[in-house]
Amino acid sequence: MTQRDERALRRQLERYTLRFNDAFWRFWDEQVAPVLPAAPVIVDVGPGPGLFLRDLSERLPDATLHGVDANEAMVENARAIDYAGPVPSLVLANVESSPLPYDDGSVDLLTMAAVLHGFDDPFSFLREQAARVLKPDGRMLLFDWFRQPMREYVERRLIEPGEPEETRYERALEQFRVHNKYTLDDWRWVFAESGMRIEAETSEPHPFARVWLLRPE
Structure with missing residues (x-):
């Protein structure tokens, strides 16, 4: 593991609860959980060290969990941690330059936390990748930064x-x-241009970030 990877891993481990805190899980319980089937298929794009997948494993014992990340050190950490429920399938891949490695219409929930802002072309990812793998009634849960x-x-x-x-x-x-790449209006325009409708949103988990529940139109 390089020093850069080690620092990035440490930052994500130490800051996890600043993002996935009580306010986040309240939003999950009120807005996300009610629209999921009893045994959902969930893909986390950019799971980092795997802590969110770990928490989903505990909360959703009948789920099928997947994670795809471009950083080998993150994938290794995610594979090494303990899971109370289903163990996620983890793939090392860069989904900016290659398709999501999942079948069309196979995913109930696609999640991304602090990842999409770094993509050169978020429109193509949302319109061509996210919409492709989601089931007709599937959703996308997006946590990302907005300009401050x-x-x-x-x-x-x-x-x-x-x-x-x-x-x-x-x-x-x-x-x-x-x-600080996007304003809130920028994000809303990105979603609209990409065929994604906002079903629910909140800024309670972090003052510099927004959480959106999206659905392809």
């Missing part, structure tokens, strides 16, 4: 865990450029 004032973003990042003190400021500036 620079001062608010940097000051919050300076007090969050997951980065050594000596590199925290530099990292905050670096991530500001990455995380």
Whole structure:
């Protein structure tokens, strides 16, 4: 594992509960769980170290879980952790440059957390990949960043865990450029242009992020 991979893995492990907190799971229970079948097929795109899949495994004992990630270190960590329920099938692949490795109309829920903002072409992924693998009544659960004032973003990042003190400021500036790509209106336009309808949304889990439940139109 490279030092860069090690740092990225540590950040995701330490920040997991900042994203998937009580507010997130409340949204899940109120908006997502009611639309899932008893034994859903769920694909997590960019599962990182696998903690979200681990929690889904505990909550959904009859689910079939999959994860696909472009980072080998993340996939290795996800394969090594303990799962209380179904063990996910994990694939090492870059879905920006290759198709999602799942059959057409086979997925009940496609999830992505803090991944889509990094894609050069989110339209093609949503319109051609997500819509292809989802069942006719399938949904997509998207957690992603939206644009913030620079001062608010940097000051919050300076007090969050997951980065050594000596590199925290530099990292905050670096991530500001990455995380502040889209406004909320930009995201809504991306969804509309990609044939995705917003069924529910919230910003409660994280002040700089939005969680959307989407459905192909």
